[in-house]
Amino acid sequence: MDVDAGHGAALGGALPTQPGELPLARRLRSLLSWPSTETDPVTHLVRTHRAIHTGTDPSVLRRAYTIAENMHRGQFRKSGEPYITHPLAVAQICAELGMDPTTLVAALLHDTVEDTRYTLQALAEDFGGEVAHLVDGVTKFDKAFYGKAAEAETTRKMIIAAGKDVRVLIIKLADRLHNMRTLGVRSASSRERIARKTLEVLVPLCDRLGIQTLKRELDDVVLLHLEPDEHARIARFVHDRPGWDAYLGDVVAKAKVALRRSRVDAEVAPRPRHLYSIWKDTVAGSHGTPYDLPRIVIVVDGPTTDCYAALGAVHGLWRPAPGRFKDFIASPKNNLYRSLHTSVCGPKNRTVEVLIRTAEMHRAAEYGIAADFRSPRTAGAAARAQQLDWLRRVLDWEQETADPAQFLQSLRCDLAEAQIQVVTEGRQVVLPAGATPVDVAYELGPERGDRCLAARINGRLAPLSSELDEGDVVEIFTETDAETGFEADVAPRGPRKEWLGFVKSPHAQMQINRWFAEHTEPGISIADKVRLGRATIGLTLRKHNRGLANDLPLLRLSEELGYPDLETMLVAVFDRAIEPDAVVLQLIDLVDHRH
Ligand code: MN
Numbered sequence: 186m187d188v189d190a191g192h193g194a195a196l197g198g199a200l201p202t203q204p205g206e207l208p209l210a211r212r213l214r215s216l217l218s219w220p221s222t223e224t225d226p227v228t229h230l231v232r233t234h235r236a237i238h239t240g241t242d243p244s245v246l247r248r249a250y251t252i253a254e255n256m257h258r259g260q261f262r263k264s265g266e267p268y269i270t271h272p273l274a275v276a277q278i279c280a281e282l283g284m285d286p287t288t289l290v291a292a293l294l295h296d297t298v299e300d301t302r303y304t305l306q307a308l309a310e311d312f313g314g315e316v317a318h319l320v321d322g323v324t325k326f327d328k329a330f331y332g333k334a335a336e337a338e339t340t341r342k343m344i345i346a347a348g349k350d351v352r353v354l355i356i357k358l359a360d361r362l363h364n365m366r367t368l369g370v371r372s373a374s375s376r377e378r379i380a381r382k383t384l385e386v387l388v389p390l391c392d393r394l395g396i397q398t399l400k401r402e403l404d405d406v407v408l409l410h411l412e413p414d415e416h417a418r419i420a421r422f423v424h425d426r427p428g429w430d431a432y433l434g435d436v437v438a439k440a441k442v443a444l445r446r447s448r449v450d451a452e453v454a455p456r457p458r459h460l461y462s463i464w465k466d467t468v469a470g471s472h473g474t475p476y477d478l479p480r481i482v483i484v485v486d487g488p489t490t491d492c493y494a495a496l497g498a499v500h501g502l503w504r505p506a507p508g509r510f511k512d513f514i515a516s517p518k519n520n521l522y523r524s525l526h527t528s529v530c531g532p533k534n535r536t537v538e539v540l541i542r543t544a545e546m547h548r549a550a551e552y553g554i555a556a557d558f559r560s561p562r563t564a565g566a567a568a569r570a571q572q573l574d575w576l577r578r579v580l581d582w583e584q585e586t587a588d589p590a591q592f593l594q595s596l597r598c599d600l601a602e603a604q605i606q607v608v609t610e611g612r613q614v615v616l617p618a619g620a621t622p623v624d625v626a627y628e629l630g631p632e633r634g635d636r637c638l639a640a641r642i643n644g645r646l647a648p649l650s651s652e653l654d655e656g657d658v659v660e661i662f663t664e665t666d667a668e669t670g671f672e673a674d675v676a677p678r679g680p681r682k683e684w685l686g687f688v689k690s691p692h693a694q695m696q697i698n699r700w701f702a703e704h705t706e707p708g709i710s711i712a713d714k715v716r717l718g719r720a721t722i723g724l725t726l727r728k729h730n731r732g733l734a735n736d737l738p739l740l741r742l743s744e745e746l747g748y749p750d751l752e753t754m755l756v757a758v759f760d761r762a763i764e765p766d767a768v769v770l771q772l773i774d775l776v777d778h779r780h
Pocket residue numbers: 271295296360
């Protein structure tokens with residue numbers, strides 16, 4: 186980029202200057218933007234962003250930065266750096282993922298509402314409702330008002346916001362990644378606490394969204410904070426292993442020749458594992474020294490069928506290791522990851538792992554859900570809408586879980602890594618490891634679950650509590666299945682309490698709890714209180730023949746009354762800590778006299 190071109194340079198060279206433009210107009214434009222390229226911290230961000238989104242006008246990014254910088258001025262990170270370095274770094278991570286300008290603006294402003302005098306209302310007026318929604322989604326509930334429930338409620342709020350717009354989760358992940366990168370200056374105990382929370386919720390969320398580029402770094406930084414010695418040991422091992430690069434170079438060259446002979450156009454490259462993944466395999470296999478196999482990736486130029494042609498070429502060159510072939514193209518992982526995996530007996534009789542995929546699959550494997558924002562016209566966009574199915578289901582539990590801690594627990598459980606696939610009624614179902622026929626029954630629908638009586642696993646009758654294995658074929662019988670031969674003369678029965686002792690999927694747990702909740706008093710969650718508080722205000726307003734077109738007057742009032750956010754005020758209304766009539770009269774006053 187041109188850094189020394191007179192007035193135009195003041196724009197960081199990022200704004201195209203019209204060739205016929207008058208110097209005065211240029212000077213005016215430069216006065217309105219950042220004073221100097223040398224010190225302009227946004228330039229790098231703009232450059233990264235425009236490398237992918239060439240058409241973006243960077244002025245909105247600069248405006249967001251200026252406001253964030255202004256608001257955070259005088260605040261510092263624990264490291265002593267000015268606070269603004271954090272939101273800027275978060276926006277940079279989002280830009281590297283290829284996110285759109287709206288996400289970057291929200292990333293720059295993501296801590297303003299929580300930590301500065303900037304309000305959500307002002308933010309909405311300055312940058313629009315979309316940005317406000319994203320920022321609100323990552324804004325924490327106030328501990329002073331919510332106490333112990335704050336953390337779980339915050340997660341729940343974030344997930345709900347992500348249900349409307351998944352970019353909330355992407356900003357949260359980038360936020361946590363930067364916080365983890367800079368955890369070094371915190372106390373040992375808070376490092377461990379934050380690392381553990383990251384491992385339990387955010388890393389699995391990242392995995393579920395398929396954003397491997399972020400997940401790799403989060404994994405490694407978690408390992409660094411939880412097991413610093415192990416991190417150092419693996420890093421040392423990876424750093425000095427003689428002959429490793431030369432060996433991989435040889436493998437890549439030979440694979441390329443074989444592919445060319447089979448007329449498959451493809452890129453071939455070494456595919457190093459990240460430290461966490463090496464460490465996990467080392468521990469899992471109880472290896473004395475770190476365990477890592479040479480690995481390459483083949484990205485074919487053509488269609489999916491070329492992947493199988495490439496597989497043929499590789500297996501023709503090197504003998505495949507038995508039982509190591511996996512076809513994640515025919516049967517993708519639950520985060521929609523697709524590739525062929527195989528292990529072969531490579532040069533010098535060493536086992537080599539080979540990944541084979543198309544360019545589209547490669548992009549999806551690296552960026553997951555973020556790939557849609559990177560290039561909105563990619564072919565996989567429609568398929569990746571499915572990626573959000575689990576999120577929708579999570580939102581279903583939200584409707585049914587009164588207790589935020591239970592919600593968080595279910596989320597963790599659903600995100601647990603170990604999963605099995607079973608077949609039922611001709612379709613594949615992904616369940617947590619250790620799942621039972623009852624889990625399968627609820628997967629088929631709540632009525633099937635509630636009425637499930639018996640099951641056959643691989644053709645044999647089995648107890649409903651049997652733990653299923655990968656690949657099992659499961660048949661579910663309910664009292665309404667006429668042909669089952671089970672007596673159907675008993676009154677319709679619901680689930681059994683003891684099922685709660687063995688079901689593994691949060692979905693099944695939730696459904697069973699829902700059934701029992703219908704016979705008992707439901708608890709009231711903060712989310713319910715917020716909803717009911719809002720409804721109360723709505724009804725009271727109607728008494729005065731008024732209504733509200735949007736939340737902005739409520740937001741302003743909550744600020745004027747000194748609440749940390751709108752939700753807190755609505756809870757106060759529900760709890761009758763403040764009288765709805767009083768709130769409504771002040772609200773009307775505010776609306777009528779705002780000019
Ligand atoms: Mn932050």
